[in-house]
Amino acid sequence: MDNANDFRPIRVFFSKKGDAIYISHLDLTRCMQRCIKRSGIPIWYTQGFHPHQYMTFALPLALGYESECESMDIRLTEEMDLSVVMELLNAALPRDIRVLRVTQPKMDPKEIAFAEYEAEVSFACDSQGEKFLALLEQDQILVSKRTKKGPKDVDLKPLLELLSWEEREGALHLSLRLPAGSTLNLNPTLLFDAFCRAYQCETAQWKVRRTRVLTANFTEFC
Amino acid sequence: MQNQLQKILMKVQKPGRYTGGELNSVIKAKDKVDVRFAFCFPDTYEVGMSHLGMKILYSLINERENYWCERVFAPELDMEEQMFLHKIPLYALESKDPLGDFDIIGFTLQYELCFTTVLNMLHMAGLPVRSADRDDSFPIVVAGGPCACNPEPMAAFIDAFLLGEGEENLMAFIDLYHEAKRNGTPKREFLRQASRIQGVYVPSLYDVSYYEDGAIKEVTAREGAPLPVEKAIIQELDKVYYPKEFVVPFIDTVHDRAMVEVLRGCIRGCRFCQAGFIYRPFREKHYETIDQNARDLCGSTGYEEVSLTSLSTSDLTEIEPLLSSMLTWSEEEKVSLSLPSLRVDNFSKELLDKIAKVRKSGLTFAPEAGSQRLRDAINKNVTEEQIMKTCRTAFEGGYTNVKLYFMMGLPTETMEDVAAIADTAQRVVDLFYSLPNRPKGRGVNVTISVACFVPKPFTPFQFEPQDTVEMLREKQRHLISAVKSKKITVHYHESDTSVLEGVLARGDRKLCDVIEYAWRHGCNLDSWDEHFLYQSWLDGFAAYGIDPAFYANRRRDYNEIMPWDHLDYGVSKNFLIRENKKAHEARTTPNCKEGCSGCGANRLMGGPCVNGQCK
Numbered sequence: 054m055d056n057a058n059d060f061r062p063i064r065v066f067f068s069k070k071g072d073a074i075y076i077s078h079l080d081l082t083r084c085m086q087r088c089i090k091r092s093g094i095p096i097w098y099t100q101g102f103h104p105h106q107y108m109t110f111a112l113p114l115a116l117g118y119e120s121e122c123e124s125m126d127i128r129l130t131e132e133m134d135l136s137v138v139m140e141l142l143n144a145a146l147p148r149d150i151r152v153l154r155v156t157q158p159k160m161d162p163k164e165i166a167f168a169e170y171e172a173e174v175s176f177a178c179d180s181q182g183e184k185f186l187a188l189l190e191q192d193q194i195l196v197s198k199r200t201k202k203g204p205k206d207v208d209l210k211p212l213l214e215l216l217s218w219e220e221r222e223g224a225l226h227l228s229l230r231l232p233a234g235s236t237l238n239l240n241p242t243l244l245f246d247a248f249c250r251a252y253q254c255e256t257a258q259w260k261v262r263r264t265r266v267l268t269a270n271f272t273e274f275c
Numbered sequence: 276m277q278n279q280l281q282k283i284l285m286k287v288q289k290p291g292r293y294t295g296g297e298l299n300s301v302i303k304a305k306d307k308v309d310v311r312f313a314f315c316f317p318d319t320y321e322v323g324m325s326h327l328g329m330k331i332l333y334s335l336i337n338e339r340e341n342y343w344c345e346r347v348f349a350p351e352l353d354m355e356e357q358m359f360l361h362k363i364p365l366y367a368l369e370s371k372d373p374l375g376d377f378d379i380i381g382f383t384l385q386y387e388l389c390f391t392t393v394l395n396m397l398h399m400a401g402l403p404v405r406s407a408d409r410d411d412s413f414p415i416v417v418a419g420g421p422c423a424c425n426p427e428p429m430a431a432f433i434d435a436f437l438l439g440e441g442e443e444n445l446m447a448f449i450d451l452y453h454e455a456k457r458n459g460t461p462k463r464e465f466l467r468q469a470s471r472i473q474g475v476y477v478p479s480l481y482d483v484s485y486y487e488d489g490a491i492k493e494v495t496a497r498e499g500a501p502l503p504v505e506k507a508i509i510q511e512l513d514k515v516y517y518p519k520e521f522v523v524p525f526i527d528t529v530h531d532r533a534m535v536e537v538l539r540g541c542i543r544g545c546r547f548c549q550a551g552f553i554y555r556p557f558r559e560k561h562y563e564t565i566d567q568n569a570r571d572l573c574g575s576t577g578y579e580e581v582s583l584t585s586l587s588t589s590d591l592t593e594i595e596p597l598l599s600s601m602l603t604w605s606e607e608e609k610v611s612l613s614l615p616s617l618r619v620d621n622f623s624k625e626l627l628d629k630i631a632k633v634r635k636s637g638l639t640f641a642p643e644a645g646s647q648r649l650r651d652a653i654n655k656n657v658t659e660e661q662i663m664k665t666c667r668t669a670f671e672g673g674y675t676n677v678k679l680y681f682m683m684g685l686p687t688e689t690m691e692d693v694a695a696i697a698d699t700a701q702r703v704v705d706l707f708y709s710l711p712n713r714p715k716g717r718g719v720n721v722t723i724s725v726a727c728f729v730p731k732p733f734t735p736f737q738f739e740p741q742d743t744v745e746m747l748r749e750k751q752r753h754l755i756s757a758v759k760s761k762k763i764t765v766h767y768h769e770s771d772t773s774v775l776e777g778v779l780a781r782g783d784r785k786l787c788d789v790i791e792y793a794w795r796h797g798c799n800l801d802s803w804d805e806h807f808l809y810q811s812w813l814d815g816f817a818a819y820g821i822d823p824a825f826y827a828n829r830r831r832d833y834n835e836i837m838p839w840d841h842l843d844y845g846v847s848k849n850f851l852i853r854e855n856k857k858a859h860e861a862r863t864t865p866n867c868k869e870g871c872s873g874c875g876a877n878r879l880m881g882g883p884c885v886n887g888q889c890k
Contacts, residue, residue, distance in 0.1 A: 071296065072294035072295060072296030073296065073525075075284060075290040075291045075293075075294050075525075076291055076525045076526075077291070077526075079527075080291060080525045080526050080527065081525075083527070084298075084523075084525055086577070086579075087298070087523055087576065087577030087578065087579075088298070088577060089577070090577035090578075090579065091298075091574070091575065091576070091577035098609065104609060116285075116290070117284070117285045117290070145577070146298075147296060147297060147298045147525075148296065149296055257282070258281065258282050259285070260281075
């Protein structure tokens with residue numbers, strides 16, 4: 054009776070914007086637990102000595118990023134209309150986190166392979182547009198990625214897909230696709246780091262928004 | 276402001292501290308609000324968001340549609356630097372408006388080492404730090420909290436101090452301000468009127484004169500201001516306002532849980548404890564009220580832990596019915612109860628069982644002193660037998676970690692008393708291994724945490740000299756050498772900060788200059804070891820020809836006028852003198868429930884307090 058599989062899994066898609074982008078993943082987990090508690094949704098608790106709400110996130114979001122395609126999975130102990138779940142959650146959540154839809158999970162989070170981002174960045178240097186193009190023309194774009202085993206060099210060149218870019222109002226506006234998921238996850242800010250390293254400058258300001266989470270054949274995670 | 280902030284937030288540690296937008300934070304329309312109040316906590320967000328008083332007053336002010344209370348905390352140094360670079364003044368989290376836009380700026384003074392942070396926050400907001408330099412165009416600056424019981428070292432910076440409990444007098448103060456604002460009353464006249472509200476102390480209406488040796492000769496009031504100034508007090512605690520909602524922080528704070536205040540004051544009268552005297556008399560809430568408060572808060576916040584807070588929660592008369600009634604819903608709703616401030620002498624097996632039902636963690640007890648003689652001198656009415664009995668109950672209940680709190684540098688303390696701390700811990704370890712039914716397969720761990728005693732105003736020890744740094748260090752070494760077991764861990768605190776705390780706690784107005792000097796020479800967030808700049812303080816004392824030992828290490832005569840003698844916190848000076856004499860004779864005083872000792876605080880209630888037999 055206490056087996057997780059006996060309870061109905063649901064997937065909650067939500068956006069994270071405004072002040073909420075400064076909530077780290079760990080803090081988001083705690084925030085969600087409290088909101089679910091407040092909402093009164095019949096969530097399933099893990100069994101054992103310290104029962105806690107069962108909750109997993111498909112693809113944790115980096116601190117400072119906006120997103121309109123976050124998702125978390127929870128399980129319900131009682132039947133409840135999914136539109137009611139959405140309503141209750143939205144009433145309990147802080148204003149900058151909004152539930153967009155609640156669904157039956159169709160895919161396994163392991164299927165996630167890519168994510169797409171809109172980024173806006175300006176660097177403290179001259180002619181950043183030309184420099185940016187020159188950076189992309191290099192044979193290699195080496196960046197240092199932090200991993201559990203320490204920093205690791207990764208070549209962004211073959212992994213990065215620049216979907217579009219333009220320079221306006223002093224900032225580069227980029228649309229990017231990068232590997233995502235549990236095997237290799239690369240954030241757009243790595244590209245900014247590469248720029249800074251190549252041209253010895255700092256970012257003046259940046260904004261990143263995750264827009265889509267995709268599987269290996271580019272279908273949207275659902 | 277929002278755009279400016281975006282530029283810097285990703286450059287600082289834990290940006291979630293500076294954004295606001297948390298659950299239950301209150302946003303109002305600026306044009307529909309008559310009075311804007313900035314509640315400032317002069318420490319970091321994590322510390323300030325753990326403070327219950329701020330939560331109560333925040334909700335209370337915001338209950339009024341036309342008043343808006345917002346929160347402000349001290350930025351860490353990385354944020355301060357970024358704010359300086361981008362010319363962002365200190366702002367309130369809700370509206371992100373600079374503090375200069377507010378009507379009233381209120382600080383809570385929880386500990387003496389926050390004084391420079393108050394100055395720094397005023398400065399970051401673009402305000403001159405001294406009251407005398409702020410004309411009518413600047414907000415009114417007020418301060419309350421426990422350190423307001425001797426506000427003299429901050430007298431030059433704060434327009435008005437709110438003494439005692441704020442629920443009623445802060446609202447009266449804001450109401451009067453509202454009226455003054457409508458009528459265009461000048462600040463000076465407003466402050467004169469405000470000084471008539473119970474618990475409002477306007478330092479600029481009082482003159483202090485000194486003898487040549489630096490002691491106070493006389494304090495006089497001007498313009499009809501009251502003398503003494505009596506603290507504000509809530510008569511019926513059971514009916515006092517309690518918030519139904521707390522702001523729920525996104526980031527992890529020191530105490531991130533629901534908290535319900537169960538009682539105010541303390542019956543115990545431990546002679547070192549300022550809180551035990553300045554919050555007198557003892558008043559309790561009924562268990563139904565507390566239970567309802569807890570349910571409301573858990574419902575509105577989603578917290579899964581609720582703490583029953585007070586100076587001594589096990590002294591709550593209705594503790595057993597309270598726990599029984601809370602356990603009817605808390606287990607079901609997966610809410611755990613925590614009871615800080617338990618006493619070792621009334622910690623029953625039943626109580627332990629009820630707590631253990633929900634969660635098992637370490638236990639903390641505070642014998643405060645190692646020897647019985649010294650425990651009697653400080654009136655910590657706890658015997659070694661009780662300590663051992665409680666530890667036995669805990670061990671038999673499955674606990675293996677026990678934390679014991681002690682103080683060092685207590686009046687009349689000898690090296691034997693210091694060694695007795697280690698002996699007590701050793702006997703707790705021995706007790707564990709003597710129990711046939713001790714938790715199996717696990718060793719015991721006894722942590723002794725030793726704080727340096729700082730004599731505080733309104734306590735029987737207000738007359739006592741504080742140990743010098745050299746004496747404290749010697750005692751620390753002595754304690755370490757007396758600990759023989761690896762099962763005992765010793766923690767102790769830095770003694771330089773204790774000495775400074777001692778100077779500020781019993782300081783007078785002459786210290787205003789030193790505080791400003793220290794702040795101008797880099798002091799800020801002094802309670803954080805990594806920020807503490809003792810040398811700047813020492814330079815400040817030297818610059819103004821002040822000997823810190825005059826404040827910290829000097830014994831005062833009973834008839835010396837203390838810097839806080841013109842403030843009335845209920846307990847009489849005669850009572851404090853009687854208690855001081857008994858301390859030197861190692862004689863104890865019964866707690867308020869056993870019998871009234873005539874402290875005088877019942878006068879504030881206009882009748883008897885705890886047991887109906889007050890003198």
